[in-house]
Structures are given as structure tokens and as C-alpha cells.
Amino acid sequence: MDASQAAPLTANLEGQDESSTDEYASQAKLLQEFTNVSTINKAWVFSSSDGASSQAMFSMSQPDLVANKKRTYILSSHISKTSSHEINFHWSPIPIEQVGVSTTVPSPSGSKFLIVRNGEGGSPTKLEIWGPSQLQKEICIPQSVHGPLYTDGWFEGISWNPDETLISYIAEEPQPLKTMFDGLGNINGGKTEKDCGTWKIQGDWEEDWGETYSGKGKPSLYIVHINSGHVQAVEGIPKHLSVGQVVWAPPSLNQTSQYLVFVGWAPEYNSQPSRKLGIRYCYNRPCYLYAVEAPVLKQKGEELRNDTSKVHMIAQGLRSAFLPRFSPDGKALVFLSAKSSVDTGAHCATNSLHKLAWSSNVELLSSVKIVDLVPVIMCPEDGGFPGLYYSTLLHKPWLSDGNSMIMSSVWGSSEVVLSINTTSGEVLRISPNDSRSWNVLAIDGDNVLAVCSSLVDPPQIKYGYPLDLKEHTNGIVSWEWLDISMPFLGYLEKIRSLLSSKSYSILKIPVGAKPPIEAIYVSSDGHQSLESCNEVQRNGQCNPLIVVLHGGPHSTFLTSYSKNLAFLSSMGFNLLLVNYRGSLGFGEEALQSLLGKVGRQDVDDVLAAIDHVFKLGLAESTKIAVLGGSHGGFLTTHLIGQAPDRFCVAAVRNPVCNIALMIGTTDIPDWCYVETYGSAGNSFFTEAPSLEHLSVFYNKSPISHISKVKVPVLFLLGAQDLRVPVSNGIQYARALKEKGVPVKTIVFPNDVHGIDRPQSDFESFLNIGLWFKKYCK
Secondary structure, eight states: OOGGGSOOOOSOSTTOOHHHHHHHHHHHHHHHHHHTSOEEEEEEEEEOTTSSEEEEEEEEEEEETTTTEEEEEEEEEEEEEEETTEEEEEEOSSOEEOTTOOEEEEOTTSSOEEEEEOOOTTOOEEEEEEOSSSEEEEEEEOTTTOOOBOOSSSSOOEEEOTTSSEEEEEEEOOOOOOEEEETTSOEEEEOSSOOTTEEEOOOSOOOOOSTTOTTOOOEEEEEEETTTOOEEEOTTSOTTOEEEEEEEOOOOTTOOOOEEEEEEEOSEETTEEOOOOOOTTOTTSOEEEEEEEOOOEEEETTEEEEOOOOEEEEOTTOSBOEEEEEOTTSSEEEEEEOHHHHHHOOSSOOBEEEEEEOOSOGGGGGGSOOEEEEOOOSSOOTTSOOOBOSOBOOSSOBOTTSSEEEEEEEETTEEEEEEEETTTOOEEEOSOSSSSEEEEEEEETTEEEEEEEETTEEEEEEEEEEOOGGGSSTTOOOEEEEEOOOTTHHHHHHHHHHHTTOEEEEEEEEETTEEEEEEEEEESSTTSSGGGTTSOOOTTTSOOEEEEEOSSSSOOOOSSOOHHHHHHHHTTOEEEEEEOTTOTTSOHHHHHTTTTOTTTHHHHHHHHHHHHHHHTTOOOTTSEEEEEETHHHHHHHHHHHHSTTSOSEEEEESOOOOHHHHTTTOSOHHHHHHHHHOTTHHHHOOSSOOHHHHHHHHHTSGGGGGGGOOSOEEEEEETTOSSSOHHHHHHHHHHHHHTTOOEEEEEETTOOTTOOSHHHHHHHHHHHHHHHHHHOO
């Protein structure tokens, strides 16, 4: 059932009068318009032998509110190229839904597809190998061999070998059999099935990697032999390592062995053995690259033997190395590093790009020189390249020269497409030099498939190609980007109509002697834009302003499209998205400046941004709301306590309200120390904080200013949140109620930190919009 077919709201909600119920229903219908639009997740391109045409496949998703899940589907297109300037996309008439599919991975040649169907509730995992016209192989893997494959985007790693006979992947280790008792207290030993009148004991508690990994088995490396269907674990990997991001090394002409390269994480903090700290969104966990010889099945009679290989650590000079990619000629291994995060403790910081010469003699790789291709940028020039952020790599990121790597990264308040020369390290911005955000999807020979969007423009597929070198000077190649027509333009036209009167601008906000920070101003009315800044402030004429604050704190607000922000803008709110110091995309010096100064420097930056738009006549002092989640919730509750007269209403999602309470319950207690004390907090982080530490944590927290809060606050909390446990928000909400402040609290029983299940996300922003409309008139 489509979300748009859901029954309209007719009954009064929580005792609201009829007019309030009508408003609720009206805004719910508006939000559904934005929710119905599909998201482009990733794409693959397979070129023909003559290069005159290609086949593109897009993986897309759409929320299903009734089923409370995301539907995923594949949409295909034939790309014909009559010339470099004339590209035509011929779309398949109907997309194919991937029911029960966890992930899809094409083979190197594109002639086969692996479809993974992860088992749930103890059912087996299924691996399906599809060829050009039919299912070629189905392999059922029971839980006794391994659990579901990791498809989380971090530990996830699925890789075909070059001749497409083997697939390596990361899956959950099988859970050990648990002892069972019967009704008389007799021990029956480990069993795979529950007999009548018996129950399993819990056994020893096993640590996991925190938020979103609760209850998951250790990520381990496996290989499936496609022809035989045999699945085996790769042996020899140390038991304390959790592994991920596996890729096949290129075959060697003088060796029969095949090697796997993977990333390994050990429970380590500050170079010492430690518990498993939360790893989701945390790049400050040390990780290393390893190589291991792939096991070869040798048949002897009816027995299959698995030779155990030695594991070799490579790139030993770095405490952070991830997302390995081999150059097309197999001579170089390129990878990213978050060394700056590991060294300072900031959960996310400026990345760097490195490479090393690959050798078929893997024992030599530990001493091979690591070449620094793109270093950490400390303080970029005005408008200049700020470094690599939010970096992900395509499985095939190379142009046809085999030397140019294409990737997306954050540049200020926008996402851009970069071309990096892996010989010289030269970085070029190949997406247009405008304020929109661009995300690369796939490479088609020397051309690039990308998605472009802005806060007032829904996503649009773009096809980029380099212009002839002879047309340009200084050897710099320009890129041309074509608009690609899309079959789902019907939905997009509705959204474009709703957003047609909106506009946005990136503002430079002065913050003393330091370089200015950036904030993105979105006008819900085209007349309230920067073009009107020279007019006298229009008292009583400005639409209400929502100040929106990102979490992290080392994250960024981008100019890319957001359905939730588009919804709030369509309700008549202007928006101010503040990238305070500490945000990604502005150089490492600005990012590191926030450590130890949370609750002060970030608060000052937000207030400076509000003062700036007020002086420009883009906001009215009596109609300012504030919204944030996680660290953004920390900032929101700090602001309504430190500057209680600046705001009329607030809303927070899983906010950090009391670090002294959070330290003993979060999956990232080290975050509490580093953000409170700065990098020095690394040296005295402990699971048993002293009274002095607890006092400092409390004084740095919003709860220390709660006596001054007087604005109504909406709380949206995920009951399964391990990052900022629900107790943090509940304690603060109860304290506000105790002093008579209007409070509304919604707890989502099955949601984690992101509150991103379709129904929860929908209900969250519907309530945010209505809460602000009620108190921000």
C-alpha cells in the first residue's frame, strides 16, 4: 500500500480541537508529498566494447510509511553516445523492486550479479548468482556457518575475484551453541533447536561495536566458491580483529596464490587495549590494512582441505587506513586515512589519501614506503581546497587513464566532485563552481555520472564529460555537465512547484579575528532573500526563522536536498543552517578549535549567525525557533538556557543534555572527555570518572543552565539509542516540567540514535513543524 493511500486523519488527536486536527491532517498530506520522492542510492555503469553505448543501473529507495520500511528497486537505462556532446538515456519502462534483498553487487565484467538475502530470526542467508537471462546459482548458508552479511556501509565488504569464480565477503560469526536447561534443572548441553520444556542460558555477555551494532556477531571474512557453492571462513586472522572492506588483490603472473586485502579493527584506545567503543560515525578508531592469502580448496578423495595462511599487516606507519582500492594496472594500492581523528580523538576530522606500490611478495609490504597523495589541510586559502571530508570511494573510481581517481568530498557548505591525480597528488574540482551539492554515482569510461541538488532543488541526474585539452590553457581540463531526463519527473514536478518560491544563499558570518564561518539561509518567500538586504528591516513582515543545528559536532550542513527541511520551508518557515567552528569542510585548524570549548565557542558562533541575519533584515527577534539533534540538541538546549530571551520555541532529537549522566551510559564515553577537555582528554579518559571530572562534565552541560529556560520544548527520543541514551533527554524534560515549562515528549520504542525509520522520521518532522507553528506566530 502506497503511503499516499493511507486513510486521512479524521479523529481528534490527543484531545485537540477540530481545527488543530485539520491542521495536523493538512500538514501530514504536505509531508507525504516530500516523502513519496525516491532517493538515488548508487549506480553501476557497464560499457560496451566499442564505447558507443553503456548500460546504467540505479539502485533507488522510497519510504513505505504503512509497512514502516524502505522499498528498494532497480531502474535501468541504456546510454547511447552519438558524440561527446549528445548523450541519450533510454529508460526501462518499469523499475524492478528488490523484495527481501539486502544488497546487490555486480561482477567485474557486469555479466553476473550477486543478490544477498540476509536471513532473519535464525533463517539461513541466501546468495543468488544471476546471469544475463536467469538465476545461475542459489546458495543457502545456515546460521551454523555464519550469520547475515554486513551491508552497513562500514564493515561491509563484498568483492568478486577477477575471474569471477570466488566472492569474498564480511558476515557475522556464528553464535556459539548455548547450554539448555529443562524444567527439572537438568543440563542438556548445547542444542540448535529449543525442545519443549527447555530454555537457553544467556551465557557470558559479548561486547559489540555500539550504536546500530547491538546484538550483531563479530564481522569476519568468508569466501564462497561459486561453482561448488562451498562457503568457508578465512583462517589465520587473529581472533581479536573485527574485519571489513575486503577487496581482491590483482592476480600475479608468477604466483598461483590469490590475496585478499582487508581492514581490521581491534579494541584499542590511545594505543592501549580497550573495550569496544562505538564505531558508527566514529573515524577515531584505529584500523589497519592487512593482506592474507585466499584459501584454496584442494580435493583429496571426498575431503576438502583449507590451507591456513599467515596474515600480513601493510602500511604499518599509519594507525588509520581504510577503503583500499587497487589501481587498474594492479601496481598501486590507494586508501584513505583518518589519522588526524585517531591522533586527536575528534570522532571525525580531515582525511588524507595515500598509496603504496603493490608487491606480489606480501611479506615486503610492511616496509614499503607510503606515499602521501592528499595531506590534511590545516588552514585553507579563502575559497581554496579545504581537504578531504566525508570521503567515500566507488568500487571503481578510475577514469580510463588509470591514474585519475574520482570522488566526492565536502568543500565548505557544499559537496563537490573531485579528480585526484594519483601520481602527482593534484586535486581538481570538476563539478561546477556553484553553491549546489554534487555526489558522484559511477564512472563511464572518461565520463562521470552524478547527482546534483540543492535545498530548493530536488535531486537531478547529471552526466559529465571532459572537454578537449587543446581548448584550454595551462593543461587544465574543463568539464561539461548535461541534464539527464528522469522517468520519475512526475513526482519531482510537484516538489519543484512547492519549492518554486524558495531561495537559498550561503552567508559568511564574521567571528572575530578568525576566518568567517558559513551558514545557509533558506527563504520560504523569494522576497525575503539577500537581494532585499539593503532594505530597512521589515518589522512584523519576516516569516518565522528556524535555526537548525547539526550534530557531531564534527559534521556539516550541506546545500544538498533534504525532504524534511524542504517540508519545514514549505510550511512558511525561513531556515538558518549554521556550520559553526568544528564543522567539517573548513580545514583542520577550525575543526580542532572546538575541542574543549563545546557549550561556549559553538554557542557564540550560533548567536553570531543569528545576529548577522537579524542585521540583514532576514529575521525578526520575536519569531526565532531552534532545532537540533545529538550535539545539535546539546547546542539547542544550551542556547535556550544561556540566551533564553532569543528564542520562542525549541525542538530536540536525542539531545546531549547532561554529559555527567551520559558518560556512564553511552557507547562513546571517550567523546565526553575529548569534547569537554580537548585532545588532552585522551590521556585521562577512564570508565570510572572522578568527582572532579563529573563536576566539569555537569558544568559543560545544558542542564547546568536549566533554571533559566522558559521556552516550550519538544523532545523526540529513540528508546534504543546507545549513543545518547534516552535517559539524557528524559531527565532534562522532567526537570523542565518540574519548573512549569511547556514540554512534549515523544519516545520511539524501536528507534536508535538517528530516528530514521520511515514512520518515526515522518512523525518527528510533522510534530516539529506543528510545534513551531503553534508557538512561533
